[in-house]
Amino acid sequence: MYRPTYELHSFTHVTPEEKHEILKAVLKALVLMSGPFGAPLIYVGHAKTDK
């Protein structure tokens, strides 16, 4: 299984709105892989826990 890991040190330098934009871009790739249902919802839930 392909398991790439982002290392986003910049997450501590950007605003909450910009974090949201980055997360949306990360999710966009996952939505592309997952189709219209399923995994993206799980990841949106995960993303909400990020401060």
Added chain:
Amino acid sequence: MYRPTYELACFSTVDHEEKLQILKAMLEALVLANVLYLQHRPNTPPLYAAGVPYVVEPPGRDNWQDIPRTLALKEGDCEDLATWRIAELRVRHGENALPHITAKKIGDFTLFHILVRRGDGSIEDPSRILGMR
């Protein structure tokens, strides 16, 4: 540091064109993180003056580093360097640079390489410029 890991079981079932689409979406996420970082940190050195050589990752590791992580490690591989360069071209030169992906089949394994498509359509390989043989 935020370290999300994709677990892409689908990568063994989708076709080659779909893999390229997925990789491009993942690369755009890293480009965006780098674009925002450069906007916040305008004094960040240009990639080619940052003293960051291309270093291949050990087998089994595939870390997609943003600019500050690459600066801290003082090394990067193809996607780290290409996404830095693309962000730099977009932010500092107003250029519509994009990820460019090549693929080489080695037995059952496909080796992807990430480069930069410049605004004029030419291809630039930051990895080669920074020491990849």
